[in-house]
Every structure is written in structure tokens, then in C-alpha cells.
Amino acid sequence: MPERDVLLEVNDLERHFDVSAPALERLLQSKQRVAVKALDGVTFTISRGETFSLVGESGCGKTTVARCVVGLYRPTAGNIVFDGVDLGRLRRRKAMAPIRRRMQMIFQDPYASLNPRWRVRRIIAEPLVTHGLVADKAELRARVAELLEQVRLAPADGDKFPHEFSGGQRQRISIARALAANPEFLVCDEPTSALDVSVQAQILNLMRDLQRRLRLTYLFISHNLAVIYQVSDRVGVMYLGRLVEVATADQLFTAPRHPYTRLLLETIPRLDPPDDPLGGREPVAGEVPNPIDPPPGCAFHPRCPYANDRCRRERPSLLAAGGAPVACHAVQEGRLPTSVR
Amino acid sequence: MAAQPFYSRGMSNTEALLKVENLRVEVPTRRGTLVAVDDVSFDIAPGEVLGVVGESGAGKSLTGAAIIGLLEPPLKIAGGSITLAGRRIDNLPYEAMRRIRGKEIGAIFQDPLTSLNPLYTIGRLLVETIRTHLDLGPAKARGRALSLLREVGIAGADERIDHYPHQFSGGMRQRVVIALALAANPRLIIADEPTTALDVSIQAQIIALLKRLGRDHGTAIMLVTHDMGVIAETAHRVAVMYAGRIVEIGPVRRIVDRPSHPYTKGLMASIPRTAGPRGRLRQIDGTMPRLNAIPPGCPFSPRCTEALDRCRRERPDLMPANETQAACWQCAPVAEHANA
Numbered sequence: 066m067p068e069r070d071v072l073l074e075v076n077d078l079e080r081h082f083d084v085s086a087p088a089l090e091r092l093l094q095s096k097q098r099v100a101v102k103a104l105d106g107v108t109f110t111i112s113r114g115e116t117f118s119l120v121g122e123s124g125c126g127k128t129t130v131a132r133c134v135v136g137l138y139r140p141t142a143g144n145i146v147f148d149g150v151d152l153g154r155l156r157r158r159k160a161m162a163p164i165r166r167r168m169q170m171i172f173q174d175p176y177a178s179l180n181p182r183w184r185v186r187r188i189i190a191e192p193l194v195t196h197g198l199v200a201d202k203a204e205l206r207a208r209v210a211e212l213l214e215q216v217r218l219a220p221a222d223g224d225k226f227p228h229e230f231s232g233g234q235r236q237r238i239s240i241a242r243a244l245a246a247n248p249e250f251l252v253c254d255e256p257t258s259a260l261d262v263s264v265q266a267q268i269l270n271l272m273r274d275l276q277r278r279l280r281l282t283y284l285f286i287s288h289n290l291a292v293i294y295q296v297s298d299r300v301g302v303m304y305l306g307r308l309v310e311v312a313t314a315d316q317l318f319t320a321p322r323h324p325y326t327r328l329l330l331e332t333i334p335r336l337d338p339p340d341d342p343l344g345g346r347e348p349v350a351g352e353v354p355n356p357i358d359p360p361p362g363c364a365f366h367p368r369c370p371y372a373n374d375r376c377r378r379e380r381p382s383l384l385a386a387g388g389a390p391v392a393c394h395a396v397q398e399g400r401l402p403t404s405v406r
Numbered sequence: 407m408a409a410q411p412f413y414s415r416g417m418s419n420t421e422a423l424l425k426v427e428n429l430r431v432e433v434p435t436r437r438g439t440l441v442a443v444d445d446v447s448f449d450i451a452p453g454e455v456l457g458v459v460g461e462s463g464a465g466k467s468l469t470g471a472a473i474i475g476l477l478e479p480p481l482k483i484a485g486g487s488i489t490l491a492g493r494r495i496d497n498l499p500y501e502a503m504r505r506i507r508g509k510e511i512g513a514i515f516q517d518p519l520t521s522l523n524p525l526y527t528i529g530r531l532l533v534e535t536i537r538t539h540l541d542l543g544p545a546k547a548r549g550r551a552l553s554l555l556r557e558v559g560i561a562g563a564d565e566r567i568d569h570y571p572h573q574f575s576g577g578m579r580q581r582v583v584i585a586l587a588l589a590a591n592p593r594l595i596i597a598d599e600p601t602t603a604l605d606v607s608i609q610a611q612i613i614a615l616l617k618r619l620g621r622d623h624g625t626a627i628m629l630v631t632h633d634m635g636v637i638a639e640t641a642h643r644v645a646v647m648y649a650g651r652i653v654e655i656g657p658v659r660r661i662v663d664r665p666s667h668p669y670t671k672g673l674m675a676s677i678p679r680t681a682g683p684r685g686r687l688r689q690i691d692g693t694m695p696r697l698n699a700i701p702p703g704c705p706f707s708p709r710c711t712e713a714l715d716r717c718r719r720e721r722p723d724l725m726p727a728n729e730t731q732a733a734c735w736q737c738a739p740v741a742e743h744a745n746a
């Protein structure tokens with residue numbers, strides 16, 4: 066295996082949120098502090114130039130990972146190393162700034178992530194001004210025009226306000242803003258989930274072209290498995306704050322190993338349903354448990370058809386068991402039937 | 407063809423439960439009247455699931471709202487007719503329509519939390535709905551409520567019936583909403599994005615439930631969604647809407663596998679798949695026109711790679727094309743050749 070040029074390293078990342086009752090109520094009713102472990106030991110690396118995706122159902126912690134990586138949340142434990150620099154050690158804003166310039170984020174909702182009272186020109190210019198990347202007004206103007214063209218908008222669109230654009234066009238504006246500071250690494254949190262499918266294709270194609278042209282590295286987050294399959298090099302599947310499987314996109318979609326990954330892949334509505342459209346394909350029952358009180362052992366065991374005593378007692382760790390890393394006793398013990406897709 | 411069940415034909419006029427003809431929904435503005443739904447016609451047979459698909463703003467939800475009489479002013483029905491089991495319902499006074507809503511037509515909306523009153527237990531919500539429409543005493547109504555909850559797959563219904571909506575998860579709430587829609591045994595259910603707010607594994611459970619209802623009770627379902635995968639798994643026929651009009655309608659497999667209208671083709675090609683080649687997706691350039699800027703002729707013509715001069719001048723109506731009906735000048739001659 067060739068030496069991987071690692072850009073981002075996430076080690077044993079934990080992030081807890083305090084969801085306790087108010088202090089007085091705790092005192093009077095002698096309640097305990099309660100913490101949700103939104104992330105409970107997440108480890109992965111991303112190589113330069115690749116697209117690493119996180120997929121999972123709502124509440125699994127994928128957005129929390131994204132927000133920790135760009136510094137919007139401070140990790141409770143674990144560390145994040147970007148290009149050799151441990152972000153947790155950078156305490157001062159000044160020390161953070163050069164790193165911040167190199168990683169940018171694209172948010173899910175293009176209606177909420179653009180200031181409605183600013184013209185598009187100003188929105189895109191903000192990172193340029195903040196990081197002092199342009200010398201004068203003329204250069205600023207030229208750079209904004211260039212960025213707009215890069216995302217296939219017209220330079221004249223800079224004079225408009227966000228409300229004059231459709232959802233897809235707004236997401237282009239978000240991308241232009243993210244690219245303004247010449248970043249190497251983009252964190253994309255559900256960038257197309259609010260868009261219609263024909264527009265989604267435009268944005269995904271644009272992101273792909275930009276990645277090639279600008280040698281970008283993506284951390285891509287989505288709940289949509291088909292989108293994940295199309296854009297990713299490698300994929301991490303999350304369940305209740307932990308990674309349950311990490312594999313290349315091809316491996317994951319042709320030979321999923323973890324029972325949860327299989328469940329996800331089986332339940333996507335397909336354009337070519339296997340039997341007649343009225344066929345009685347009864348889906349797997351059950352829901353994601355409450356993260357405040359996760360089940361002991363493997364968090365997936367209450368929904369897992371292969372769970373045994375060990376699964377109910379002992380939490381599996383992410384181990385490469387003769388293939389891609391997977392956190393499942395059944396896979397590691399070799400008692401899981403191979404799946405055929 | 408003759409061996410196919412009635413619902414898989416392109417049109418099934420004879421046995422229609424719901425018949426929508428030339429429906430037009432307008433919204434008056436200071437700068438003139440905008441047409442949000444334009445000349446939409448379709449029908450649904452008992453037990454049939456009709457999928458209505460399109461991008462946001464295509465008019466699919468408004469069509470559903472017009473049928474249940476819940477268009478929000480200033481939106482209004484400006485033309486056409488809606489007939490349910492032989493009775494016109496688009497021009498009924500408010501009170502008469504209120505009795506039909508719930509009794510004859512059930513509704514399921516996207517967000518299960520906002521469609522349930524948070525101050526009532528789900529038992530009270532169900533019993534109230536049941537007693538509004540059916541002549542049942544309190545005890546019998548509660549019994550029916552329990553059996554509805556069991557039918558939609560709520561475990562421990564005896565206990566859960568006294569819980570409040572916030573005590574349920576998203577998927578369970580949507581089951582409660584479906585139980586409410588079923589309360590009076592309606593003949594038609596309008597489901598507007600019923601699975602959009604749910605995770606995939608829960609979505610599959612709700613789809614299976616909807617399918618079972620159509621099969622077991624003969625309930626007709628109009629399923630409005632932007633998710634073609636949900637439609638492919640659930641519907642018998644599909645209507646594709648664009649800029650307020652139906653651009654193609656036909657049996658689901660034909661629309662998915664061999665669409666005729668260039669918009670449907672583009673839509674199907676732009677859906678990412680979970681197998682096969684990866685890489686660039688096919689995209690439709692441009693965006694759907696806003697209501698105040700719908701071009702003359704075919705509304706899709708500015709984005710259409712196959713558009714002719716005629717397409718920009720003259721508006722196509724639905725015409726037979728390859729086992730579906732498509733509103734496209736390019737499709738018509740193809741169909742004629744195929745039949746010749």
C-alpha cells in the first residue's frame with residue numbers, strides 16, 4: 066500500500082453535551098447531571114485530495130464531527146490534527162487564523178447560511194477581507210468576479226441579494242464564499258439535501274469539477290446513500306456517536322459488512338424494486354435508541370438480527386477483521402453470512 | 407394489455423374514484439394573476455396509488471390542497487372540476503367540505519409534529535376525530551382508536567394511547583398521523599411528502615404501511631413527493647409535474663424505465679444511484695421558471711435540449727407517447743411511428 070498523504074487525522078474524538086435539568090431543579094429533586102455522548106470515540110483519517118464521507122441517520126453525530134473539525138465545537142476529548150498541527154493546542158485566535166483559512170465549510174440550508182441583507186458581492190468578499198487576502202478594492206472586485214464565474218454565476222450577480230436566487234444558485238454562492246480564501250479542505254454538511262434532484266446533480270457535478278481543478282479535499286456529510294456512493298472515495302458509517310464501518314465506497318456498496326450498513330442499504334427506496342411494486346417487503350423494525358440512554362454493549366444490538374450475549378454485554382471496537390474496519394462482534398467472529406447485493 | 411389490472415392502464419376513466427379535470431389554481435398579486443396549477447387532469451381508482459412527483463414549486467402540493475379544500479387564501483380554484491365518487495366537491499360550501507374532509511378524504515402531511523395538537527393525548531385526538539365522523543359512543547370510539555393504532559404498527563397501543571405527541575419519535579408520530587387519517591375509513595388519502603422528514607429505515611416502514619392500506623382497504627392514495635425512489639416502490643401510476651402542469655403521466659415502470667418527456671428523462675437521469683458507474687451525474691441546466699416568468703409555449707422549452715421552434719410558441723397538451731401520456735411536441739410523432 067502506498068504511503069498515504071494524510072491531511073486530516075481525527076483520533077478518539079468525543080463530544081458530550083450537557084442536557085441536565087436546571088441547577089435548582091437538580092438541587093430540589095436531587096437529579097443527576099446528564100450528558101449526551103454525541104460523539105463517543107470517533108477515529109478516521111482523510112488523505113489529501115480524497116472525498117471522505119460520513120453517513121448515518123439523524124442524531125448519529127455526523128454534523129457534530131463536522132463542527133468539531135472546523136472548530137465550531139471544542140472536543141470534549143480526543144484530538145484533531147490538520148496537516149500535522151494539533152488543533153486542540155492552538156489556544157489563541159491568531160494561531161488559529163492561518164488554519165481557519167485553509168478549511169472552510171458549506172452548510173445545508175442555503176436559505177439560512179447567507180445574510181439576507183448583504184449583497185452577494187459582500188458575502189463573497191467577507192473571507193477575503195477577514196484574512197487580508199487582497200490589496201485593494203480593484204483586486205477585491207476582480208477576485209469576487211472570478212469566484213462567481215468559478216461557480217458558474219455571472220459577475221453581475223454580485224449586485225443582487227440572496228433572495229433573488231433559487232436554492233441551487235444560493236448554494237453556488239455558499240461554495241464561492243467557501244472558496245474565497247483558497248482553502249485546501251472543505252467540510253460539506255448535507256450540501257444538497259435542501260435542493261431538488263436536478264439541481265442536486267448540478268451542485269454535485271460542480272463540486273466534483275472544483276475538486277479536480279483546485280485539488281480540494283472534502284469531508285462530505287449526508288444521509289443520502291446514493292449521493293454518498295456518487296461522490297465518495299471512502300465512507301464512514303455512523304451509529305449513535307460511533308463509527309461502525311469504514312470502507313471504500315466500492316467495498317461498502319458491493320459488500321457491506323456491518324449489519325447496520327446492510328440495513329441502511331436494504332431500506333433505500335429503489336427505482337427498480339426487486340419484486341412487483343405491491344410486493345410485501347417488510348422492512349426491519351425498530352428505531353435509533355435514545356442517545357441519552359444508549360443500550361449497553363453494541364448500540365445496534367436491539368435491532369440486530371445477529372446479536373448474541375456478547376453483543377449485549379461488550380462493546381465492539383472498530384477493527385480491521387480481514388478487510389475494512391468494522392465494529393461488530395459477529396463480523397469479527399466470522400459468524401455473519403456474507404451479503405450479496 | 408387486457409390482462410393488466412385496471413390501475414396499470416394509462417388512464418382509467420370508468421372506475422375512477424377521484425376525477426380532477428382541467429384544474430386551475432390562481433393566486434392574485436398586485437402585479438397580476440399568477441397561475442400556480444394550470445389545466446391539470448388526472449384520476450385515481452379505488453386501491454390505486456398515484457404518485458405525483460416534481461420539484462419544489464411545481465404545484466404538486468397545491469393540487470393536493472385543492473382536492474381537500476385546504477388552499478390558503480389568496481390561492482383559489484379558478485377553473486376545472488374535482489369529482490369524488492361522482493360528486494363534485496370543488497364548489498361545496500365550507501361546512502359541507504369540512505364533513506367530507508376526514509370522512510371521505512384523509513390527509514397526511516410532511517411534518518408529523520405540527521400536524522398533531524400537542525395539548526391532547528393521541529387517544530383524545532383519535533376519539534374526537536372518530537366521533538366527529540362516525541356515529542360511535544365513547545367506549546366504542548376508543549376501541550376503534552386502539553385497533554387503528556395497532557393497525558399502523560404502534561407497539562403497546564394500550565399504554566401508548568394515553569401518551570402525548572411529544573412522547574413519540576418521528577416515525578411513530580407519522581404512524582399516529584396515518585391512524586388519524588384512517589379514523590373514519592376514508593376512500594381517498596392525500597399524502598403530501600409523508601416520508602420526507604423521516605430517516606431511511608423508518609421511511610421504508612411507512613412506505614410498507616401505506617402500500618398495505620391500499621391493498622387491504624381499497625383506499626386510493628395520492629402520494630405527493632419529490633423522491634422518485636419512494637414513488638417507484640409505492641405507486642402504480644405517476645404524474646410528473648413541472649411549472650404547474652402535468653408534463654407526463656403513466657404507469658410507474660414506464661415512467662421510470664422509459665420516460666418520454668425530456669424533463670422526465672432528465673429527472674430520471676439526474677437521480678444518483680447506489681450501483682453502477684460513478685462520477686458525473688446527468689444534470690438539467692437552468693432552473694424551473696418562477697410563476698411570474700413562465701415562458702410561452704412549453705414551459706420546459708428554455709431548458710430542453712430537444713426544443714423546436716414550435717415548442718417555444720405553442721403549448722403542448724398531454725398526448726399519447728410510448729405507453730405514457732406526455733405534453734411534448736417531440737413525443738407525439740414518435741408514438742405515431744411506433745404505432746404505425
